[in-house]
Amino acid sequence: MSTATATDKIRVLIAKPGLDGHDRGAKVVARALRDGGCEVIYTGIRQTPEMIAEAALQEDVDVVGLSILSGAHLELFPRVVEELKKRGLDDVLLFCGGIIPEEDTEALQKLGFKAIFRPGTNTQDIVKFVYDNVKKK
Amino acid sequence: MDELVQRFLAGDRRALARIITRVENSTLEGRDYVRALFPHSGRAHIVGITGGAGSGKSTLTGALTAELRRRGRTVAIIAVDPSSPFTHGALLGDRIRMQDVTMDPGVYMRSMAGRGALGGLAPAIADVVAVVDAFGFDYVIVETIGAGQDEVEIAGTAMTTVLVNNPGTGDDIQALKAGIIEIADILVVNKADHPGADVLVSQLQALLALSPADQRRPPILKTVATRGEGLAQLADAIDEHRAYLEQTGQLAAHRSEDARHQLLAITQQLILEEIRRAAPEAVIETLTGRIASRELDPHTAAEELAALVLPRG
Numbered sequence: 001m002s003t004a005t006a007t008d009k010i011r012v013l014i015a016k017p018g019l020d021g022h023d024r025g026a027k028v029v030a031r032a033l034r035d036g037g038c039e040v041i042y043t044g045i046r047q048t049p050e051m052i053a054e055a056a057l058q059e060d061v062d063v064v065g066l067s068i069l070s071g072a073h074l075e076l077f078p079r080v081v082e083e084l085k086k087r088g089l090d091d092v093l094l095f096c097g098g099i100i101p102e103e104d105t106e107a108l109q110k111l112g113f114k115a116i117f118r119p120g121t122n123t124q125d126i127v128k129f130v131y132d133n134v135k136k137k
Numbered sequence: 138m139d140e141l142v143q144r145f146l147a148g149d150r151r152a153l154a155r156i157i158t159r160v161e162n163s164t165l166e167g168r169d170y171v172r173a174l175f176p177h178s179g180r181a182h183i184v185g186i187t188g189g190a191g192s193g194k195s196t197l198t199g200a201l202t203a204e205l206r207r208r209g210r211t212v213a214i215i216a217v218d219p220s221s222p223f224t225h226g227a228l229l230g231d232r233i234r235m236q237d238v239t240m241d242p243g244v245y246m247r248s249m250a251g252r253g254a255l256g257g258l259a260p261a262i263a264d265v266v267a268v269v270d271a272f273g274f275d276y277v278i279v280e281t282i283g284a285g286q287d288e289v290e291i292a293g294t295a296m297t298t299v300l301v302n303n304p305g306t307g308d309d310i311q312a313l314k315a316g317i318i319e320i321a322d323i324l325v326v327n328k329a330d331h332p333g334a335d336v337l338v339s340q341l342q343a344l345l346a347l348s349p350a351d352q353r354r355p356p357i358l359k360t361v362a363t364r365g366e367g368l369a370q371l372a373d374a375i376d377e378h379r380a381y382l383e384q385t386g387q388l389a390a391h392r393s394e395d396a397r398h399q400l401l402a403i404t405q406q407l408i409l410e411e412i413r414r415a416a417p418e419a420v421i422e423t424l425t426g427r428i429a430s431r432e433l434d435p436h437t438a439a440e441e442l443a444a445l446v447l448p449r450g
Contacts, residue, residue: 037225039226057150057151087151
């Protein structure tokens, strides 16, 4: 519907749901996406699912990336997805990263996460993933 | 487009967010949204918050918003952070300091990248402010990129400009030479629990005493934004300044100055776009090369380029 121009910027929200306070990984990813030319909104640690979805709405992001190290992803991620849907944001590209066991991959894919990045990922792969999969509005 | 405008006018925040993106990207469609919504704007009080990097602008903006909400007013926040000059990407982190207010349905908070604009603002700032104003917020707070001594453009957009200072960041000569002091309607000494706050207040008072006697003296307020101290006084000072602008006719003058500025800036942009459309990249390349090799001076080259679309006088 809108005419894409060179000034269209990909807007990404990088968020950390839950209680773990380690955000080095999230910051590294945010920085890599910035260096890749995206406009990255970083909201800091200890975000509730409601805060993440509300930030995604207000900032009109194209992509939401969740970082988690606490192991609570199967509790928190479904609630983030639910809050996004509640606000009509079912067209945003979702990815996640952190300490996420292989056996949880399928459950997260079913929730709508298009990629899971684990420790050791090359940040350039994340940037490429975003550019390859984003749908401009 | 009409459907989104209808939703916007009905108070749908997602429509607001989506329209801001289109306006920010300066698409032709974005301009049509401004056309549709501009008639609804002009009611909000626009407050600018500026000051150095790390002076506490974001925290102060969040705390001021909380104070205005306690008074039953609605608030939109536009917080600008810098874009990379090389990759044009940006890391926008102002929400981190405003967590307490961003879940409030009476608050809308939007991060904006500077996208290379000068003056600590963003290219589309005036249009975006008009759009959030049209949505019906009582206050629109524009927080600039960390500003130093000369980023005065915020005073064009904002009706009330708040300059945030900190103790221990330079002697009074720094303040004396800074053009940015002259645009401040309210001076805030934030982090006032740090040593040197009272010294800074008296330095600022002494500095203001040098300005002409018939000029309004901006109030100097001490705040500790992290603890919410001094925010009621700041909110009062903003309302008092608004009343002063109305009583003295300066609000109308400000609006008219801003309108003139926008008219000329947008016209300049339109002409530039027209030139970019008319001039093949090869022509620009050739002219660039001739300037770089000193064969042609930049003024003559620019006149040749402009002549592609402008009638010869």
